[in-house]
Amino acid sequence: MARPRTPIGTFGDISYVKASGGRVRARARYRDDDGKVRRVSATGVTRREAERNLKQALAERSSYRASGELTANSSFSTLVEVWLADLDLEGTLAPSTRALYERNMRQLVMPVFEGYSLREITVSKVDKFIKGLASNRSYSMAKQARTVLSLAFGLAVRYDAIQKNPVRDTARLRKPPSQAMALSAVQVDAIRVAVRSWRRGPGHSGPPPDGQLEQIIEVMLGTSARIGEVLAIRKCDVDVTSSPATVRIAGTIVSPAGKPTHRQAHPKTAKSTRRVSVPSFTSAVLRDRLVKVADEEADHLIFVSRNGTPLTTNNIRRRLRAVLSDAGIAGVTPHSFRRTVATVVDRAGGADLAAELLGHTSSKITKEHYIQPDEAVDPVTAQILESLAPKRADGTS
Structure with a gap:
């Protein structure tokens, strides 16, 4: 009958021999991760210390070799x-x-x-x-x-360096209560006015803004796209011949550390790739941008810097902050427009339609993070509750 093999990571009986300097050497055969049995030893002043050092050395045999x-x-x-x-x-x-x-x-x-x-x-x-x-x-x-x-x-x-993940048993993080906030139509128009008038008119040195910031805002409002997705729109993604006009959201602008800013060939998730029908105010902007890049190739970006390079999301965020700060408007980021779109669509067509427009895998994400809760209760309740009105002396309400 074949003798069963020693399991990997276990060792046989420990033997002891004298080592130099009066020390004791403890030895044992150990079956390594590769299945081979090797002799492992360690020394100590006493048998107990030698055995302890040996067991420590054996515990460290299982290893992952990459950077050490x-x-x-x-x-x-x-x-x-x-x-x-x-x-x-x-x-x-x-x-x-x-x-x-x-x-x-x-x-x-x-x-x-x-x-x-x-x-x-x-x-x-x-x-x-x-x-x-x-x-x-x-x-x-x-x-x-x-x-x-x-x-x-x-x-x-x-890789067997530790027995269990110490993060798994930590207490669950409790997310503080928060509420998605959408912009009102009045706030959106105030932002439009602030952007259109920024650094224009007498008293401002240097060339005026190129007008792309206000156009980018109109595309965000008309598509629900993230800022990086808007900056990644190419000529070939836009179709203004259909009614309504459409935009294909199929990429995003990224700026990796130590590398040039470039268009990534896919947006945040697979579900985020979508073709969006846009309202007339966004269609007008897209037509204008197509005229600006009419001589370029089909895969040319419609929003670019003065040098023809991709715009960075950080620069657009920074410029928007500067504009709104000068106008005394606080708390608005590019994502505010995305939440605004989600809320408007939810009120008219429901959370599922809003989730589809935003490119979410389910409406749960849209409801929790993008749609501002509607505090208004259906006014029909007022009519229903009329039945509880106090009665007059003659028994009528």
């Missing part, structure tokens, strides 16, 4: 480098998401944990860190830090 050995004694900094290398190896993340993960890890997490080994990072340490971040900074930062921590420790578990 990854074990429970590896530093958290080593784990981060291995994790980032693993993300690049998989290559499944959008460049913007990959950059966000690294930024969150280095700015939010590393300053706290870089001095620890993996075995020293416990559930309680992680829980205290996440709660502190949520309390002292923001829920959003705490959530992002929790995400990258969980991903990195998940890799450590997969």
Whole structure:
């Protein structure tokens, strides 16, 4: 009968021999991750110390070799480098998401944990860190830090450096109550006036604005598209010959760290690729932009810088802040227009139609984050409640 093989990661009986300097050497046969049995040894002043050192060495045999050995004694900094290398190896993340993960890890997490080994990072340490971040900074930062921590420790578990992910047992983050706020028609018109009049007229030096900011706003209002998606619209994405005119949302502008700004060939999600029919005010803007780039190729962007390069989302956000600050309008971002569109469409056609327009996979996301709650109750209730009116002396209401 064949003798059963020793399971991987286990060792046989420990033997002891004298080592130099009066020390004791403890030895054992160990079946490694590759299935081969090897002799492992360690020394100590006494048998007990030698045995303890041997067991420590055996515990570190299982390793992941990428940027060095990854074990429970590896530093958290080593784990981060291995994790980032693993993300690049998989290559499944959008460049913007990959950059966000690294930024969150280095700015939010590393300053706290870089001095620890993996075995020293416990559930309680992680829980205290996440709660502190949520309390002292923001829920959003705490959530992002929790995400990258969980991903990195998940890799450590997969490569047997630790037994379980310490992020999994931390307390659930409670999102503070919030409410999506849409712009009113009056506010939208005030923004239009502010943008059209910015740095125009006497008293302003230099060339006036090129008019693209107000046009970009009209396209956001007419499509619900994100700012990066609007800046990624090409000539071939626009059809003004149909009635109503349509725009295909099929890309976004990205600015990866250390790389030039460029058009990414897909928007945020697969569902986000969509063809949108636009209102007349957006159609007028699109016709004007097509005239401006009439001599360009079909894949040319309709919104570009003076040098013909893609506009960056950060520059548009910065310019919008400057315009609205000068006009005394606060709290408006490009995403405010997207929430406004979602709310207007919901009031007229329901949340499902709003979700379809925004490119969401379900109306749940649209309701929670984009549609401003309607506080008004159907006025028919007033008629129904007339039955409770006080009676007159003659018994009539």
